Amino acid sequence: MAAPLDDFYAIIPAGGIGSRLWPLSRADAPKFLHDLTGSGTSLLRQTWDRLAPLSGEGRIMVVTGRAHRAAVESQLPGVPDHNVVLESEPKDSTAAIGLAAAILHKREPDVVIGSFAADHVIGDARGFRRSVAEAVAAARAGYVTTIGITPSEPAIGFGYIHVGDSLGIDSAPQAHTVRSFVEKPDLDTATAYLDDGNYLWNAGMFISRADVLLAEIGRNEPELLAGIEELAAAWDTSSRGAVVDAVWPALKKIAIDYSVAEPAAAAGRLAVVPGDFDWDDVGDFASLAKLQSGGLANHLAVLGDGARILADSSSGIVVSHSQRLISLIGVDDIVVVDTPDALLVTTSANAQRVKGVVDALKISGRDDVL
Template structure:
């Protein structure tokens, strides 16, 4: 790999590794979140697969991971090449604006002019060449002064993803497929999603953002000046002995809000957002229906089975079974079933209702049943 030839000499990858993945309960928990699981049957956790995808692009020494303090040991065990200086620990979850903003500010403080790319720790991408091509174009767009995102070419009228609307093409050197993104839309209903797919100008919002760190922070400051002020205060002391005291004082005061609302949407409204269409396979594995779909691709079996010691007998059944207990599970004549069997909780639902699992988690929180969360 020649990073200078590819225009990557200023590029740094950021992996935000946070969020519980509540729609994957009871598999995904606060102490064992989604990104620490192998949901594809590949033998690699989602976090490790993300690292392996990014290391050939930015170099393993130029990847920063933002995660919770409780997950530090597990993350470092998964990523032994991760430099200690590139581990950013959150004392409590503050969503993606604070996580990505702080990483960008630390890197800009260390290396003025750096270009950063944020890539979630829990997405599944099989086509590494296609992914690399899109990242190279996004970096070129960032060099040209845009905040760039990689939008995923839709393959179906999905209702579980947000969408980005594409406007006119942008004439950017080394980014021939770049177009201006003029707005984001939230997860649609089925009829609206079908209209988006037929329109052809809508891409799935893959949550990947690439920009000069200074530009990302400037945009964040325009929409949330207090949040930016806190982030910059943290970044100034991050590599000094003052870090601990300042983190304990400042981090709890930061607003909890997604970067879509503080950076992406305002940038689109201001004409500063470029989108690179990504034609590679992609999934955010948002629920158990997505897992079933992933395992159905290229396989003859209609039933996906996950778990090292899973014992499943199935007759005329389809869906997904996740087992962590070694208990025998028998399925007879059930279609699109979801069974998740753990030591202290059992989930049984269907693929059609997989998005509703989050409501169970919310109900458990309200009832104070934190022991199973």
């Protein structure tokens, strides 16, 4: 791509604690602030670097929690202060993305916005940019557009997008209608989707004209849109703080999949561009082990500066943030995460259940290790 897209503004929602990666990912050091690929940069910084050629560094907005402002600005020294949107408390993706879209719509009424999670790994940056360029073209035509990932296996940890007919847009030849959004399936259903060939993984990437996205929120969640627009009207004024304190706590928590994507698909207003690039949401330690091993079988991946590991006939992943010596003998697909105040031992097959530990710690009041 020779130059950034003129009317495009990228949004990076940088929230959530990545509870399936506990105790590596914590409330004060969530997943997106970590280097999980061995590249020397965090997932957040990698996301920024992918988007800058599309939008220009001055046209990337980051939505994050107040507690993470210093870390975000340290990792992204190029982000302008007026492009950092701070949440006083998490309110899920509709509020985060909707507020960013509303602020940008006030500043630039014809803007096309694209939302991209801060904690995903994408190997083919050029392929990603080609898909985004087509999605922007479909968005200009009035569609809320998502980028779906071509499945490589019958994964049960992702939602699926049922692809419909071509939209026939010259500048977006790969853009299709979306027949439906499908919740995370069981293995048999996911296998049938893979065999069918007309289903893509939902990667949570949404590209739209800001006014179109806000109209979709208003159709389905009018009270939420009213609060978002009240916040946006005050955002670039001296009354921002008071309005945020009054309005933000009452906003409804709802994911954008439910407030926008599913109803827009049902109404024929949602488009999808297939993304053939490598993509991983690093959703749990099994995914992280696969990422670190490059798909090699019987491999033991090790993360952590100065990790002290002795292994014999063992595979899986070890994350060490302590100086303890960790010995593994004859264990397959093991997951060991050792931090100064918490130790996790499980297997790749049970990696999705780590979130249950976090939920139990919350219930028991053990916030000191969260």
